[in-house]
Amino acid sequence: MQRRVTFDSRLLPYLLLAPQVAVTLVFFIWPAAQAIWQSVHLQDAFGIRSEFVWFENFTYVLSDPNYLDTLKTTVIFSVAVTVLAMGVALLLAVLADSKIKGARVYKTLLIWPYALAPAVAAVLWMFIFNPDIGSFGRALRAFGYDWDYRLNGGQALAMVILAASWKQVSYNFIFFLAGLQAIPRSVMEAASIDGAGPARRFWTITFPLLSPTTFFLLVVDMVYAFFETFGTIHALTQGGPGKATETLIFRVYQDGVVNNDLGGSSAQSVILMVIVIALTAVQFRFVERKVHYA
Amino acid sequence: MTPSSSRSRLIDLVPHIVLIVGVLVFVYPIYVTLIGSTWDSGTIGRGGLPLWPSGEGPANYAQAWAGEAGDRAMYTPVRTMMLNSLVMALSIALGKIAISILSAYAVAFFRFPLRMAFFWLIFITLMLPVEVRIIPTYKVVADLGLIDTYAGLTIPLIASATATLLFRQFFLTIPDELLEAAKIDGAGPVRFFIDVVLPLSRTNIAALFVILFIYGWNQYLWPLLVTSSRDMETIVTGITKMIGTGESANDWHIIMATTVLAMLPPVAVVLLMQRWFVKGLVDSEK
Numbered sequence: 404m405q406r407r408v409t410f411d412s413r414l415l416p417y418l419l420l421a422p423q424v425a426v427t428l429v430f431f432i433w434p435a436a437q438a439i440w441q442s443v444h445l446q447d448a449f450g451i452r453s454e455f456v457w458f459e460n461f462t463y464v465l466s467d468p469n470y471l472d473t474l475k476t477t478v479i480f481s482v483a484v485t486v487l488a489m490g491v492a493l494l495l496a497v498l499a500d501s502k503i504k505g506a507r508v509y510k511t512l513l514i515w516p517y518a519l520a521p522a523v524a525a526v527l528w529m530f531i532f533n534p535d536i537g538s539f540g541r542a543l544r545a546f547g548y549d550w551d552y553r554l555n556g557g558q559a560l561a562m563v564i565l566a567a568s569w570k571q572v573s574y575n576f577i578f579f580l581a582g583l584q585a586i587p588r589s590v591m592e593a594a595s596i597d598g599a600g601p602a603r604r605f606w607t608i609t610f611p612l613l614s615p616t617t618f619f620l621l622v623v624d625m626v627y628a629f630f631e632t633f634g635t636i637h638a639l640t641q642g643g644p645g646k647a648t649e650t651l652i653f654r655v656y657q658d659g660v661v662n663n664d665l666g667g668s669s670a671q672s673v674i675l676m677v678i679v680i681a682l683t684a685v686q687f688r689f690v691e692r693k694v695h696y697a
Numbered sequence: 698m699t700p701s702s703s704r705s706r707l708i709d710l711v712p713h714i715v716l717i718v719g720v721l722v723f724v725y726p727i728y729v730t731l732i733g734s735t736w737d738s739g740t741i742g743r744g745g746l747p748l749w750p751s752g753e754g755p756a757n758y759a760q761a762w763a764g765e766a767g768d769r770a771m772y773t774p775v776r777t778m779m780l781n782s783l784v785m786a787l788s789i790a791l792g793k794i795a796i797s798i799l800s801a802y803a804v805a806f807f808r809f810p811l812r813m814a815f816f817w818l819i820f821i822t823l824m825l826p827v828e829v830r831i832i833p834t835y836k837v838v839a840d841l842g843l844i845d846t847y848a849g850l851t852i853p854l855i856a857s858a859t860a861t862l863l864f865r866q867f868f869l870t871i872p873d874e875l876l877e878a879a880k881i882d883g884a885g886p887v888r889f890f891i892d893v894v895l896p897l898s899r900t901n902i903a904a905l906f907v908i909l910f911i912y913g914w915n916q917y918l919w920p921l922l923v924t925s926s927r928d929m930e931t932i933v934t935g936i937t938k939m940i941g942t943g944e945s946a947n948d949w950h951i952i953m954a955t956t957v958l959a960m961l962p963p964v965a966v967v968l969l970m971q972r973w974f975v976k977g978l979v980d981s982e983k
Contacts, residue, residue, distance in 0.1 A: 406805060406806065406869065406873060406876070407873050408873040408876045408877055408880075409806055409807055409808045409876075410806055410807055410876075410880075410885070410886040410889075411808075412807060412886055413809070415803075415807065415886055415887075416803040416804075416807035416809045416812070417803075417809070419799040419800060419802055419803035420799070420800045420803045420804075420815050422795075422796040422799065422800075423796040423797065423799070423800040423819060423856060423857075423861065424800070424815060424818060424819070426796065426852060426853070426855055426856040427818060427819060427821075427822055427856045428818075429837060430834055430837060430838075430852070430853040430856065431821070431822045431825050431830070431856060432818070432821070433833075433837060434830040434833035434834040434836070434837055435825050435829075435830050435833070437830075437833035437836070437837075438829075438830050438832070438833050441832075441833070491719070494715065494719075495715070495716060495719045498712040498715055498716050499716060501712060503709075503712050503713065503716075504713075505713075509716045509719075509720065511968070511971065512720045512723070512724065513719065513720060513723065514967065514971065514974075514975075515964050515967050515968055516723050517911070517967060517974075517978075518911050518960070518963035518964045518966065518967040519915075519960060519963070519964070520914070520915035520917060520933045520959075520963075521915070521917065522915075522917050522933050522934070522936070522937055523915075523933060523936065523956060523959055523960060526936055526937065526940065526952075526956055527726035527727065527729075527730060527956070528726065529940070530726065530729055530730055530733065530953070530956075531725070531726055531729060535742070535744055536741055536742060536743075536744050536746070536949060537744070538729065538744075538746065541744045569722070569723070572723075573723075574978075577975060577978055577979070578978075578979070581975075581979050630826050630828045630829075633828060633917065633918050634915075634917035634918065634933070637917070637918075637921075637937065638936075638937040638940070652828050655828070655829075655831060655832075656831060656918070659831055659832040660831065660832070660835075660922065665832065668831075668832055669832065669833070672829050672830060672831070672832070672833075675828070675829040676824065676825065676829045676830075679824050679825070679826065679829060680824045683823055683824050
């Protein structure tokens with residue numbers, strides 16, 4: 404798409420683009436190319452010579468049962484975070500959108516957690532669920548439940564899922580609320596006059612009309628769960644106990660930064676890139692559709 | 698009162714109850730942290746934190762702020778970490794806005810060879826979040842000698858496809874007549890940018906600033922990688938380093954005071970600029 408009227412200048416547009424393009428080339432394209440290059444090479448122990456090994460790094464990574472476990476953890480984690488964050492947000496948004504007293508106050512009180520860093524959200528959860536200092540953590544133990552997410556893998560996974568979704572609810576809430584407010588009142592009133600109850604109105608009108616928002620949030624939440632929750636996991640469990648809360652992104656960090664395995668880490672980076680590209684493509688297909696129909 | 702009306706009263710209460718429970722779930726952890734930051738580490742460490750504040754608050758905050766040794770360890774002073782986080786958040790937010798508005802201006806208001814190629818080049822960065830290119834990006838920054846510098850902390854994060862797309866979208870709505878009138882008056886592209894485009898973009902800039910400030914302040918993985926000296930520590934990564942493995946014998950009072958201070962700037966920005974914030978969020982995701 405282009406404007407009809409434009410300025411004529413040979414040099415200026417390139418100058419205007421220069422800073423953005425420079426940053427993109429140096430810090431995005433070049434490192435991404437490096438990751439792809441390294442993912443098909445094997446370096447010797449001293450990092451002096453490297454050998455082209457085709458897809459050996461990939462077969463190695465993908466046939467590693469540990470990696471497949473990590474993949475499974477990531478899927479469980481991402482699906483749980485997405486479902487929880489969206490479900491709770493939708494419930495709260497529907498209620499806050501209805502004509503009740505104090506709706507504005509509720510909105511303000513539900514919006515601000517967006518400002519918290521995922522790692523800070525994790526720390527807040529730790530203050531409450533830590534088995535030694537947290538009120539809920541101690542209460543669980545007092546009731547005889549053997550609660551210690553630092554030792555029990557299942558509990559650790561539950562903790563990071565809850566902390567990660569807790570932080571994401573406000574984002575979903577804002578978008579669901581915007582979506583709900585875009586639904587014409589007249590449609591709801593017409594249904595109401597026809598005798599449809601609140602539940603029926605929700606499932607036959609609100610929910611279908613919200614579907615673009617729902618779909619958009621589905622993709623955003625998946626991306627969030629895949630990438631941005633690194634802070635949550637790093638702050639809360641460090642991927643442990645064992646590897647119980649290790650997600651794909653945490654493993655790239657662990658293998659590349661902590662264990663210094665360049666080929667393996669790069670192959671994993673490339674796998675992640677493919678996942679992001681797929682998610683982005685899905686998202687843009689949907690955006691196009693929205694433009695067509697709305 | 699008839700039974701049916703009292704029943705409908707009760708039903709009317711249900712949304713309020715659910716919303717209040719929802720609000721409590723989000724407010725309670727913050728409340729605990731606020732209260733905890735006013736007690737001594739012993740009380741918190743034993744797990745007997747009361748629900749009301751104590752008088753230790755000012756002393757705890759002063760201790761965290763100045764970074765005096767805690768009971769068990771030395772910490773980076775919060776004032777240093779806050780300053781680092783502030784520099785990082787502002788540089789990222791303003792940097793992203795500046796380079797994006799310029800490139801969007803070029804793409805929207807000029808016709809030149811390779812225009813679409815550049816556009817796609819910028820667009821691709823959407824698909825390369827820092828997390829998928831950690832090691833090679835770290836290596837580039839290290840080779841440039843930017844480890845432990847503000848430049849290394851911020852410049853790799855300031856390319857922005859989202860902001861560029863948002864500004865371009867907005868620029869396409871500026872009527873051609875305005876541009877023609879400016880040209881007739883003899884205004885060049887630089888004049889037009891300063892006198893017309895920038896003032897018209899004020900709302901978009903403000904909305905974007907709120908989102909990007911929070912994004913910058915909350916960075917975690919990247920500061921963890923490119924900073925190793927204490928003087929460059931940012932506050933969000935600083936907290937988790939203070940906590941370590943989460944032993945009960947920690948300087949919890951300092952940690953909680955630091956957490957409160959870490960939340961303050963982004964939460965204040967959201968609450969004070971709520972209108973811009975919601976607009977920025979909804980717009981930048983279109």
